[in-house]
Amino acid sequence: MTCTLLPFTSSSLHFPTRKITQNWIPTHACPSSRIRMCGVSTGPKKISGPKRTRKKSSLSSSSEAEDLVRLLMRNFTDKHPLVNTLNKYVKFVRTEHCFLLFEELGKSDEWLQCLEVFRWMQKQKWYIADNGVYSKLISVMGKKGQTRMAMWLFSEMRNSGCRPDTSVYNALITAHLHSRDKSKALAKALGYFEKMKGMERCKPNIVTYNILLRAFAQARNVDQVNALFKDLDESIVTPDIFTFNGVMDAYGKIGMIRDMELVLSRMKSKQIKPDIITFNLLIDAYGRKQEFDKMEQVFKSLLRSKEKPTLPTFNSMITNYGKARLREKADLVFQKMIEMGYKPSFITYESLIMMYGYCDCVSRAREIFDQLAESEKEKKVSTLNAMLDVYCMNSLPMEADMLFESARRTRMFPVDSSTYKLLYKAYAKADMKELIQKLLVYMDKDGIIPNKRFFLDALGALGSSSASEKSTSRKDSDTKKLPLQSHS
Structure with a gap:
C-alpha cells in the first residue's frame, strides 16, 4: 500500500518546519552497540541556562x-x-x-x-451535600463495574436535595459504559444523552460528546459515530482536539484504519491542528497494522512540526517493528532516540526486551534484563513479566521457570498475580503439568488466590493448544492416506 492514501502529508500539515539534518531511518544498518542504562526522561535534553531562584515556600494546600x-x-x-x-x-x-x-x-x-x-x-x-462528591463516587463505582451502586448514589443524591447537572450525568453515562453488556450500556448511554438535551441544567457538553463518540467507535458503530458528529455540528458545542483524538484512538486500536483516517480528515476540516497525542496514536495504529510506510511518514511529519516526540512515540515504534520481526529498524529507532537526547524509561527497555523476543534474539533480551537487574533502578514486575514472556513465546518454559524461581527467591524483582497468570497460561499451553503443579504450590504460599477469570484464560489457552495439536495430527493422518501424485 502506498503512502498516498494517507489523508495528510508532511507538507499538508501546515506546520512551521525546521531543518532535519539526518533521515530518521538511515538506509544502512548501524552496528549494534551495548544499550546504555540511562535515567528516565520524557523529552530531549535542554540546554541549561541561568537558574531561576524560587522562594522556598511552605507546602501548597x-x-x-x-x-x-x-x-x-x-x-x-x-x-x-x-x-x-x-x-x-x-x-x-x-x-x-x-x-x-x-x-x-x-x-x-x-x-x-x-x-x-x-x-x-x-x-x-x-x-x-454537593454534586461534585456524588459525581466522583459514581465515577469510582463505574470504573469498578458497580453500576447498581452508581445508580443508588444517583438516587441518593436526588433524595439529599441535590439537583443533577451535566457532570453527574457524564459520570453516570461513563459508569454504564463500564458494564459488561456493552450493547445494553450503549443504549442506556444514548437514553441519558437524549434526556440531557431536555434539561436546562444538564445540557450535553463536549465531555458528553467525547465519552459517547469514543464508546461507539470502540463498538465499531460507525453510523452512530457519524450521527453524533452530525448532532455535534448542529449544536452550540464546539469539538476539541480530545474529541478527534479519542475517536481516532478507538478506531486505531481495533484496526479500523480507514475510519480513523476519515476522522483525521474531519479534524483538518475544522482547522484543528494535530498535537503529540494525535501523532502518537497514528504512529501506533499504523504500526499495529504493519503499515510502516505510513507510520514512518507520520513520524517525519512529527519531526517537522512544532510538536516533539515523546518516549511513547519511540516505544510504540520499537514494539511494532519487533512484532513484524524487523529488528534492524527497531534498533535504529532506539539509536535515533538516543541521538535526539532522550533517555529510555523502564517501558523503553521492556519494549526492547519484547522486540528481541519476537525476533528470536533471546540472549540479547536477557542481556538487557540483566543490565536492568544490576542497575540501581526501581525493579518493576512488568520487566520480569516481559522476560518471562520472551522465554515462553520462544518455547523455553524451563528457562522461564528458573528465572521465576530466582526472582522469587532473591526478591530482586517483585512477583504478583500477573506473573502467575502469565506462567500458568504458558505452562498450560505447553502441557507442562509438573510446572503447573509447582506454580500452584507457590501461589498458595504467596497468598495468590486466583479468580474464575484466571482459570478460564488458562483453560482457554490449553484448549486452543490441544485443538491445534489435534488439527495437526489429523492433517498428518490425512496426508498419509493421500495417493502419491506426479508433478508435471
Whole structure:
C-alpha cells in the first residue's frame, strides 16, 4: 500500500518546519552497540541556562492534602478500619481529602471503603451535600463495574436535595459504559444523552460528546459515530482536539484504519491542528497494522512540526517493528532516540526486551534484563513479566521457570498475580503439568488466590493448544492416506 492514501502529508500539515539534518531511518544498518542504562526522561535534553531562584515556600494546600491522604492510607489495615483512622485525624480531614481518598481507594480496588468514607463525611459538621462528591463516587463505582451502586448514589443524591447537572450525568453515562453488556450500556448511554438535551441544567457538553463518540467507535458503530458528529455540528458545542483524538484512538486500536483516517480528515476540516497525542496514536495504529510506510511518514511529519516526540512515540515504534520481526529498524529507532537526547524509561527497555523476543534474539533480551537487574533502578514486575514472556513465546518454559524461581527467591524483582497468570497460561499451553503443579504450590504460599477469570484464560489457552495439536495430527493422518501424485 502506498503512502498516498494517507489523508495528510508532511507538507499538508501546515506546520512551521525546521531543518532535519539526518533521515530518521538511515538506509544502512548501524552496528549494534551495548544499550546504555540511562535515567528516565520524557523529552530531549535542554540546554541549561541561568537558574531561576524560587522562594522556598511552605507546602501548597494540594501537596499537604496528598500527604495527609498518604498518612491515612498507611494507617488503614484490616485490623484498623479506615473510619477509626479518619476519627483520629477528624480535625484535619475535609472534603478535598475525601476526594483524594476516593481516588486512591478506587485504584486499590477498595470501592466498599469509598462508601464508608462517604458515610463518615455525611456525619461531619462541615459536610454539605454537593454534586461534585456524588459525581466522583459514581465515577469510582463505574470504573469498578458497580453500576447498581452508581445508580443508588444517583438516587441518593436526588433524595439529599441535590439537583443533577451535566457532570453527574457524564459520570453516570461513563459508569454504564463500564458494564459488561456493552450493547445494553450503549443504549442506556444514548437514553441519558437524549434526556440531557431536555434539561436546562444538564445540557450535553463536549465531555458528553467525547465519552459517547469514543464508546461507539470502540463498538465499531460507525453510523452512530457519524450521527453524533452530525448532532455535534448542529449544536452550540464546539469539538476539541480530545474529541478527534479519542475517536481516532478507538478506531486505531481495533484496526479500523480507514475510519480513523476519515476522522483525521474531519479534524483538518475544522482547522484543528494535530498535537503529540494525535501523532502518537497514528504512529501506533499504523504500526499495529504493519503499515510502516505510513507510520514512518507520520513520524517525519512529527519531526517537522512544532510538536516533539515523546518516549511513547519511540516505544510504540520499537514494539511494532519487533512484532513484524524487523529488528534492524527497531534498533535504529532506539539509536535515533538516543541521538535526539532522550533517555529510555523502564517501558523503553521492556519494549526492547519484547522486540528481541519476537525476533528470536533471546540472549540479547536477557542481556538487557540483566543490565536492568544490576542497575540501581526501581525493579518493576512488568520487566520480569516481559522476560518471562520472551522465554515462553520462544518455547523455553524451563528457562522461564528458573528465572521465576530466582526472582522469587532473591526478591530482586517483585512477583504478583500477573506473573502467575502469565506462567500458568504458558505452562498450560505447553502441557507442562509438573510446572503447573509447582506454580500452584507457590501461589498458595504467596497468598495468590486466583479468580474464575484466571482459570478460564488458562483453560482457554490449553484448549486452543490441544485443538491445534489435534488439527495437526489429523492433517498428518490425512496426508498419509493421500495417493502419491506426479508433478508435471
